[in-house]
Amino acid sequence: MEALAKLQKSYLKIESARNEIGITVSYWQTLADITNWKNNIQHTAIRNLGRENLCKQYQLRICKVEHEYGFKSI
Numbered sequence: 001m002e003a004l005a006k007l008q009k010s011y012l013k014i015e016s017a018r019n020e021i022g023i024t025v026s027y028w029q030t031l032a033d034i035t036n037w038k039n040n041i042q043h044t045a046i047r048n049l050g051r052e053n054l055c056k057q058y059q060l061r062i063c064k065v066e067h068e069y070g071f072k073s074i
Contacts, residue, residue, distance in 0.1 A: 001046055008037055
C-alpha cells in the first residue's frame with residue numbers, strides 16, 4: 001500500500017505501527033488529495049481485500065496537522 005501511495009500526487013509520508021493492534025497514518029497536502037487516494041482503483045481493491053480477509057474492524061479519521069514538533073535524544 002505504501003509503494004502505491006508514494007506514486008500519488010501530494011503524498012507526504014506514511015507512519016505505521018503493529019503490535020496487538022495496528023495503526024497506519026498517511027499524510028497528504030490537501031483534503032482533495034486524500035479523496036483522490038481514497039478513490040484510487042488499486043487502493044480500493046486492496047482495501048476491499050483487507051476488509052474481506054484481514055480486518056475485523058477499522059476506524060478512519062481525517063485530521064489536519066496544524067503544528068508538529070518532537071525530540072530525539074542523541
